[in-house]
Amino acid sequence: MQIALLYGTETGNAEMLAEDIAAHLSDHDASVTNLSDFHPADFDTDTFYIVVCSTYGDGELPASAQPFAAKMEAQKPSLDGIRFAVFGMGDSEYPETFNFGGKRMEELLAGAGAELVGERVTHNASGDDMADDLALPWVDDIIAMADA
Numbered sequence: 001m002q003i004a005l006l007y008g009t010e011t012g013n014a015e016m017l018a019e020d021i022a023a024h025l026s027d028h029d030a031s032v033t034n035l036s037d038f039h040p041a042d043f044d045t046d047t048f049y050i051v052v053c054s055t056y057g058d059g060e061l062p063a064s065a066q067p068f069a070a071k072m073e074a075q076k077p078s079l080d081g082i083r084f085a086v087f088g089m090g091d092s093e094y095p096e097t098f099n100f101g102g103k104r105m106e107e108l109l110a111g112a113g114a115e116l117v118g119e120r121v122t123h124n125a126s127g128d129d130m131a132d133d134l135a136l137p138w139v140d141d142i143i144a145m146a147d148a
């Protein structure tokens with residue numbers, strides 16, 4: 001199974017985490033791509049996608065994910081047969097829009113017919129857990145589910 005990490009970031013946290021997850025998945029030769037360089041037509045049913053995405057502004061997608069979201073909305077591709085997981089990053093200092101970025105990515109992909117594997121994670125930058133401490137055990141579970 002090919003694994004592709006897609007990250008949406010404003011200040012680099014999601015990129016760093018995506019790189020750490022890929023290093024953790026060294027047996028899988030996982031690729032890491034900024035969503036700004038990824039297009040809806042690039043999705044491939046042989047690949048499992050792990051989306052790592054933060055939240056910015058007033059509950060918006062971070063800058064690097066916005067062009068991808070706009071293309072999804074304009075092109076309305078069918079993502080039948082695509083499987084994905086989402087690690088969302090946010091901050092409970094923004095209670096009304098907490099983790100809306102990851103939520104939006106889930107809605108965009110699932111709304112186009114892709115299948116969410118496992119539960120979307122909502123990391124809290126003001127919480128006690130380091131993103132890696134949540135993400136690495138989570139990703140092991142997700143990969144086991146996706147491989148099953």
Ligand SMILES: Cc1cc2nc3c(=O)[nH]c(=O)nc-3n(C[C@H](O)[C@H](O)[C@H](O)COP(=O)(O)O)c2cc1C
Pocket residue numbers: 008009010011012013014015054055056057058059060062089090091092094097098099100125
């Ligand atoms: C200006 C600004 C706006 C933010 N807005 C939100 C928000 O609306 N909801 C949320 O959950 N987190 C929000 N955050 C928190 C970020 O999503 C969080 O710090 C995340 O780890 C940043 O990851 P990134 O560096 O990959 O963009 C905001 C942070 C900043 C600095």
